Amino acid sequence: MEIAVTCIPILPVVIIIARWMLKKRYSNLPPGPAFSLFSTLSVVLQELHPSQVHLTLEKWAKEHGPLLHFQVLSKHFIVLSSAKLARKALASEEYMDFTNSRKTCFRGIHFMWNHDVILQGKYGEGYIKLRKYLSRGLTAYGHGVPVYEKDAESNVRWLVQKIKDTKRKDFDPKPIIKEAIANFISILLTGDFSVEKSEQIQDFLDTVLETVEPSFEACMDTFPFLRFIPGTRFNKLCKKFQKIKDKVLSTFYDKTKSSFHSEKTRGLVDALLRLQIEDSSGGESKLSDNQAKGIILDAISGALLTSTYGCLAAIACIMNHEKCLATMRKEIDENIGSSRLPCSVDLAKLHYTHAVILETLRYSSHIATQPMKCTTKDIEFEGYTIPAETGILVNVWSAHHDPDVWIDPWMFQPERFLDTNGHILPPTHELRQLILSFGIGPRYCLGKSLGESWIFLTLATLIQQFDLLPPSNGTLVSDDPHNYEGKGIIGPAKFMIKAKFRGSFLS
Structure with missing residues (x-):
């Protein structure tokens, strides 16, 4: 207590000196909001709270432009609210090697093998190597691979039965959808799914969300010894995270490894185990067990x-x-019919349904801000100096609703992604390039095709098999993204629907 009291009088002096030195050194920073010493705490705890950070960044972008800078104590941050600026900063050859790293943090050091993973990994040779292993693993067992497609169909059947069991009564779709996606993840990892595996995946993600809460992260980054103090929230949460992490890895890695057969690929874990053998030198694999485990945890964290x-x-x-909805149903009925369930490859011929998915990603912007990256050296960008170790926030929310790019940005219009013949715009088209939901540059999501296929399979199956109806009180949930809830990832508030079975499910 004496130490804390002693530090209080000198802390403002240290902060003022640090800020004066940094301001003097960097006089050519982008414009942005300026915070006084006494407003900084309010900014951290209120304006930059994860439930509304995208709205705060949108407000600042309107005031200061699509490239802005702000500073919290001695830490620099820039915000990119334009898709074109984000692509230039993160995906161009001129900048991408210096703008795609992660800051050293407690979570990366103590939870993720000293940042030796993909999501929390620092950009460099090690990070690039892990992405190549994940890419090779997904090629061996993933989207488009026949054995994966067959395994995924079992979950589609599970989803239909689960919704049939609601018997036209009001139900909250979130728990069922979340479990279905967890099942897809389990299938990706091991080729099968179960209630136990689904629960472990969901428990792990819930615990991850607790550990990335700003007050916990800030305290642990500053005072990592807090994890050793019994009875504190920090000690309890660190133990909880380690326990569920160990349980997930035991289920998805250790048990799979114990039954591994080199001639059979049951899932991504088997594919990684095979790569360990193929890429071994002198009896030692270039892909360690911890790195393979990190890929598993990243797959869960990045997908559910x-x-x-x-x-x-x-x-x-x-x-x-x-x-x-009627247009989607007509397209699905004409191209898939009722003799079989949808499969991933159907997306290629369902142009309107594909456009609905793309427009949902744009309009809802449920990944409202991309995970923060940081610069590794001073750079000159758009005529400004960006200091080393500056945090980079991509404001997806604003980029996806930029009136200079999108006609009627707050209107849900899937047709904007169709050409004059009603075909989906190619991936290289400028509008599709401006969708930032799966990231850009060296850190774009390798599971993009899988993520889109899971959303497609869920939607197409629901529409093929059921008439989706309002709840008994007749009130539909608002689709206005301004009403969404969540931290970091946002979505509609809890809502109820009914589902009338159309009678085409194959037993």
């Missing part, structure tokens, strides 16, 4: 909430646009 909230946002949108 993003795909779940994407599906829920799409359901909210199509239920608020009857013409859109």
Whole structure:
């Protein structure tokens, strides 16, 4: 207590000196909001709270422009609110090697093997190596691979039965959708799914969200010894995270490894185990067990909430646009029919349905801000100096609703992604390039095709098998993204629907 009291009088002096020195050194920073010493705490705890950070950044962008700078104590941050600026900063050859790293943090050091993973990994040779292993693993077992497609169909059947069991009564779709996506993840990792595996995946993600809460992260980054103090929130949460982490890795890695057979690929874990053998030198693999485990945890962390909230946002949108829902149903009935369930490859011929998914990603912007990156050296960008170790926030929310790019940005219009023949715009088209939901540059999501296929399979199956109806009180959930809730990843508030079975499910 004496130490804390002693530090209080000198802390403002240290902060003022640090800020004066940094301000003097960097006189050519981008414009942005200026905070006084006494307003900084309010900014951190209120304006930059994760439930509304995208709205705060949108407000600042309107005041200061699509490239802005702000400073919290001695830490620099820039915000990119334009898709074109984000691509230039993060994906151009001129800048990408210096703008795609991660800051050293407690989570990366103590939870993720000293940042030797993908999501929390620092940009460099080690990070690039892990991405190549994940890419090779997904090629061996993932989107488009026949054995994966067959395994995924079992989860589609599970989803239909789960919703049939609601028997036209009001139900909250979120728990079912979340479990279905968890099942897809389990299938990706090991080729099968179960209630136990699904629960472990969901428990792990819930615990991850607790550990990335700003007050916990800030305290642990500054005072990592807090994890050793018994009875504190920090000690309890660190133990909880380690316990569920160990349980998940035991289920998905250790047990899979114990039954591994080199001639059979049951899932991504088997593919990684095979790569360990193929890329070994002198009896030692270039892909360590901890790195393989990190890929597993990254696959779970990067997939569950993003795909779940994407599906829920799409359901909210199509239920608020009857013409859109009717067009999707007609397209699905004509191209798939009722003799079989949808599969991933169907997306290529369902142009309007594909456009609905793209428009959902843009309109809802459920990944409202990309995970923060940082610069590794001083750079000159757009005529300004960006200091080393500056945090980079991509404001997806503003980029996806930029009136200079999108006609009627707050209107849900899937047709904007179709050409004059009603075909989906190619991936190279400028509008599709401006969708930032799966990241850009060296850190773009390698599971993009899988994520889109999971959203597609869920939506197409629901529409093929059921008439989606408002709840008994007749009130539809708003599809306006301004009403979304969440931290970091946002989505519609809890809502109820009914589902009338159309009678085409194959037993």
